[in-house]
Amino acid sequence: MINQNDIEIVSKTLTFWDKLSTAQKELIKKNANLFHYKKGALLHGGENDCIGVLIIKTGTIRTYILSDEGREVTLFRLDSNDVCILSASCILQTITFDVQVEAETDCDIIQINSNTFSKITSENIYAENYSYQLTTERFSDVMWAMQQILFTSFDKRLAAFLLDESTKNDSDTIKMTHEQIAKYMGSAREVVSRMLKYFSNEGCVSLSRGGIHIIDKKKLRSFI
Amino acid sequence: MINQNDIEIVSKTLTFWDKLSTAQKELIKKNANLFHYKKGALLHGGENDCIGVLIIKTGTIRTYILSDEGREVTLFRLDSNDVCILSASCILQTITFDVQVEAETDCDIIQINSNTFSKITSENIYAENYSYQLTTERFSDVMWAMQQILFTSFDKRLAAFLLDESTKNDSDTIKMTHEQIAKYMGSAREVVSRMLKYFSNEGCVSLSRGGIHIIDKKKLRSFI
Numbered sequence: 413m414i415n416q417n418d419i420e421i422v423s424k425t426l427t428f429w430d431k432l433s434t435a436q437k438e439l440i441k442k443n444a445n446l447f448h449y450k451k452g453a454l455l456h457g458g459e460n461d462c463i464g465v466l467i468i469k470t471g472t473i474r475t476y477i478l479s480d481e482g483r484e485v486t487l488f489r490l491d492s493n494d495v496c497i498l499s500a501s502c503i504l505q506t507i508t509f510d511v512q513v514e515a516e517t518d519c520d521i522i523q524i525n526s527n528t529f530s531k532i533t534s535e536n537i538y539a540e541n542y543s544y545q546l547t548t549e550r551f552s553d554v555m556w557a558m559q560q561i562l563f564t565s566f567d568k569r570l571a572a573f574l575l576d577e578s579t580k581n582d583s584d585t586i587k588m589t590h591e592q593i594a595k596y597m598g599s600a601r602e603v604v605s606r607m608l609k610y611f612s613n614e615g616c617v618s619l620s621r622g623g624i625h626i627i628d629k630k631k632l633r634s635f636i
Numbered sequence: 637m638i639n640q641n642d643i644e645i646v647s648k649t650l651t652f653w654d655k656l657s658t659a660q661k662e663l664i665k666k667n668a669n670l671f672h673y674k675k676g677a678l679l680h681g682g683e684n685d686c687i688g689v690l691i692i693k694t695g696t697i698r699t700y701i702l703s704d705e706g707r708e709v710t711l712f713r714l715d716s717n718d719v720c721i722l723s724a725s726c727i728l729q730t731i732t733f734d735v736q737v738e739a740e741t742d743c744d745i746i747q748i749n750s751n752t753f754s755k756i757t758s759e760n761i762y763a764e765n766y767s768y769q770l771t772t773e774r775f776s777d778v779m780w781a782m783q784q785i786l787f788t789s790f791d792k793r794l795a796a797f798l799l800d801e802s803t804k805n806d807s808d809t810i811k812m813t814h815e816q817i818a819k820y821m822g823s824a825r826e827v828v829s830r831m832l833k834y835f836s837n838e839g840c841v842s843l844s845r846g847g848i849h850i851i852d853k854k855k856l857r858s859f860i
Contacts, residue, residue, distance in 0.1 A: 477779075479787035506772040509779035537761050544768035548730040551775040555701070555733035558782055562822065563703035598786065 414444045418469075418522055425467050425495060431538035443528035449515040455499060457512030462502035464525040465543075468494050471519030474596075475511050475550075485561065485598030488553035489516060497546045503530040504543055561598060570607050571635035573597060574617070578626055587623040611635075638668045642693075642746055649691050649719060655762035667752035673739040679723060681736030686726035688749040689767075692718050695743030698820075699735050699774075709785065709822030712777035713740060721770045727754040728767055785822060794831050795859035797821060798841070802850055811847040835859075 414422070419441055423429045429437070446469075454460055455473065466473070468490055475498060476486045490496055501507040503526050533540040560569060573593065577586045586593075590608065594601045608624060611617045616632040618625045626632060638646070643665055647653045653661070670693075678684055679697065690697070692714055699722060700710045714720055725731040727750050757764040784793060797817065801810045810817075814832065818825045832848060835841045840856040842849045850856060 477783060477786075479783075481787075483787065485786055504772060506769055506776060508776040509783075511779075537765055541761055541765040541768060544765060544772050545730055547772045547775060548728060548768050551771060551778070552730060552732040554775070554778065554782070555735075558709075558778070559701060559703075559733075562701075562709055562785070563705075563707065 413442060414446050414522060418444070418446055421469065422467060422522060422524075425493065426539075426542065428536065428538040428542045432532070432536060436532055436536060436539075439528060440524060440532065444522055444524045447521050447523050449519045449521060451515055451518050453515045455513045455515060455521075456496075457510065457514075462526045463499050464523050465500045465529050466496040466513075467522040467524075468492055468496070469520040469522060471521070472516040473513055473519060473521075474516040475513050476598075477510075478512050483598065484512075484595045485557075486596050487511065487557050488550065495546060497543055498550060500526050500529055500543075502526060503533060504547060506544075507547065566599065566603065567607060567610070567635050569597060570604065571611070571616075571632050574611075574624060574626060575629065575632060575636075578629075584626045584629075585623050586626070589623075637666060638670055638746060642668070642670055645693065646691060646746060646748075649717065650763075650766065652760065652762040652766045656756070656760060660756055660760060660763075663752060664748060664756065668746055668748045671745050671747055673743045673745060675739055675742050677739045679737045679739060679745075680720075681734065681738075686750045687723055688747050689724045689753050690720040690737075691746040691748075692716055692720070693744040693746060695745070696740040697737055697743060697745075698740040699737050700822075701734075702736050707822070708736075708819045709781075710820050711735065711781050712774065719770060721767055722774060724750050724753055724767075726750060727757060728771060730768075731771065790823065790827065791831060791834070791859050793821060794828065795835070795840075795856050798835075798848060798850060799853070799856060799860075802853075808850045808853075809847050810850070 422440065422444055449455060455466070456463055457478070470492055472489050472491050473496060474486055474489050476484045478484055496513060498507070498511050499513050533543055573596070574586055577588070578584055590604045591601045594604045597604070608617065608619055611632065612619050614631065616626065616628050618627055646664065646668055656664070673679060679690070680687055681702070694716055696713055696715050697720060698710055698713050699720070700708045702708055720737060722731070722735050723737050757767055797820070798810055801812070802808055814828045815825045818828045821828070832841065832843055835856065836843050838855065840850065840852050842851050
């Protein structure tokens with residue numbers, strides 16, 4: 413059960429809300445819950461499977477795939493007001509793949525469990541259509557990531573990543589280890605370290621224990 | 637305009653057919669056409685953009701992405717009775733990426749142009765839902781391809797590819813050039829040639845002008 417403010421958020425976010433019957437609206441209200449997730453928590457994947465549809469109030473979640481050897485490749489991230497549907501993938505027949513979803517920062521998330529959402533989508537074509545349309549949006553995100561990974565050389569990708577992080581956090585210092593960056597980029601630590609060393613030699617960044625400090629944005633941007 | 641037999645195919649293939657009004661059915665019948673495409677023809681992508689929904693009667697089409705440098709990565713193939721929706725991607729708002737679709741063999745295809753399909757999906761929620769559901773199916777195909785490309789080592793992938801081709805064509809000889817195989821696998825010719833040489837040294841295949849001949853299936857399978 414969620415409070416009136418969160419019900420407002422749910423009804424505005426789920427664009428099919430007006431197409432629901434009163435009973436269906438009540439069912440969602442009754443089965444929606446607000447959860448707080450700590451940074452790093454695994455929301456979906458492995459043992460925490462198919463927890464339901466997630467409406468992100470605050471924070472960022474990251475969706476990625478995981479190889480048998482534990483290699484991660486980030487597919488996309490979602491922020492406040494975004495809705496995560498792949499965490500309810502079990503209720504959509506045509507999704508036959510598995511992803512992992514983790515809290516990249518502390519998150520407040522309104523969660524509608526899979527059973528409830530499954531009932532609604534089976535009864536209401538507009539709800540079902542919303543789910544597939546949202547999944548198609550994620551398909552677009554994945555295609556973008558795939559083209560980046562397969563077609564863009566690593567220097568470009570790393571430069572873009574550092575500038576994105578800098579803009580996102582409004583800081584010239586990126587407080588991440590080389591290992592963490594490698595994970596986000598689906599690469600290996602050695603590859604990241606080597607390229608950062610190169611950027612450092614070129615005078616674009618300086619490296620320290622605290623992270624990576626961008627000292628020449630223009631030059632770094634010239635790699636993209 | 638298509639004949640009665642093809643109308644039967646359309647009405648059975650488009651699972652939302654019974655939810656259409658008589659006028660909508662007539663509109664589709666009037667605007668569906670049967671086309672024959674020669675092997676190698678580019679159906680969608682570049683200048684042939686958004687030709688519409690394709691119902692494959694006979695043959696195989698291949699969907700791939702193309703880098704600025706002309707590198708191809710195959711996403712999936714579709715065969716008889718399959719429906720291609722990405723060739724009508726312009727009518728689905730949430731698709732923001734571009735793919736290429738080509739006839740991999742000679743094909744007979746029933747084509748419903750994008751204007752017609754757009755009108756139907758905007759009027760009929762079941763048609764729209766069908767389109768997004770089908771797109772989600774392709775999303776699953778792409779995720780499979782992506783995991784193969786990113787996580788499976790090349791020897792496994794090439795062995796699997798050769799065995800698949802062999803089964804598909806019911807022949808132990810794969811009549812393709814190394815260049816063609818590289819294209820299908822999103823790799824480079826040199827990489828394919830090197831690995832085939834290795835398989836040849838291992839006694840799994842023999843190489844000749846005519847193509848690749850599998851001489852030890854069991855051994856080749858052991859790489860997978």
